Amino acid sequence: MKVNENFTGLSENYLFADIAKKVRAFRMQAPDADVISLGIGDVTQPLAPAVIEALHKAADEMATTTTFRGYGPERGYDFLREAIVTHDFCARGIDIEADEVFVSDGAKSDTGNFQELLSPESVVAVTDPVYPVYVDSNVMAGRRIVALPCTAENGFVPELPSEHVDVIYLCYPNNPTGTTLNKEQLKVWVDYAISEEALILYDAAYEAYIQSKDVPHSIYEIPGAKQCAVEFHSYSKTAGFTGIRCGYTVVPKDVKSERVKSEKSGLLETVSLNALWNRRQSTKFNGASYLSQRAAEAIYTPEGKAQTKATIAYYMANARLMREALTAMGFKVYGGVDAPYLWVSTPRGMTSWEFFDWMLQSAHVVCTPGVGFGGQGEGFVRLTAFGTHENTEKALRRIDSKL
16 A cells, blocks of 8 residues: 655644644643633634524424435535525626535635646645645645745735746635735736636635725636636635535636647647536535535525624724734734734744744733745734634733733
């Protein structure tokens, strides 16, 4: 038996597993310490009442023969896909069809799995710093990665690759930096992808947090994007579904690729990524649960929209407080305006992990070392706004008192 040797190119542990290990060790050393996490991007506020009501109703349906549901449609139930099209796209003037929407158990799975459709020879561009799943899933497949530095000097806006790439991962609002691209900046990437016949994999998991008018909620707001981009969405941060697990991916039928049809003739034929993704999902995925899809549908009701918006406002109030307080303490802070993440420069020349250790041991606050997101993340840490108001305020007071 032989293993896939590409896995040996990965770091020993996933970033957040390393963080959890360090926090566990500290808790053993200081069992009475009140540790507050501003590092892991998990939510703290309960599900919206409209979602809870939908979950109860769906659970009751599973209790009787006449309304029981087994395996669902591989693309997701029509009721949810049609709600997605109506509220997330048509409401913004974007023409997306229901059969271009694939419901899943979350954006992390789909962003990691979509690369299976691509040739192992494909060259993949990622921003640096970057969400680790994009890199790790392609390293597992043996692909070459091209890093696009995002630094304070360039405003965390990646420059176009200096060489041809086949695939580009973009995440905006960005995880980890919390920064965004405006429509003009995103158009540069769409134009590039069309001219280079490249594919953009666009992670829009945090679009619900956008406050600025010139920041697009979907890449499909940019003309031409339906020819070159696949878009991923998640309800984890939009509606607190980290424990429910539901999201969706949009694969427009206009996004196509080419492959060699015959070794003898060398002729090429177009291949629909929509059809390939449907084939992949039908084979490897039995769909998100009926309960989670009914819960997601409830987000689009008038009550669900209002309740979800209130929760997002709760988290963004944390982000605003963190930006103001940390800036007043003398930190350089980025993000936190259109995203629930803040990208904070470490003080006194400390490395990311040195500052992580200082925060944990001195202030009993957990952050995420920026270097875990790539080399350009060294000298930064990521903080999240997903804590409670009370814990966020307490953590900021502790940090201030220990400086």
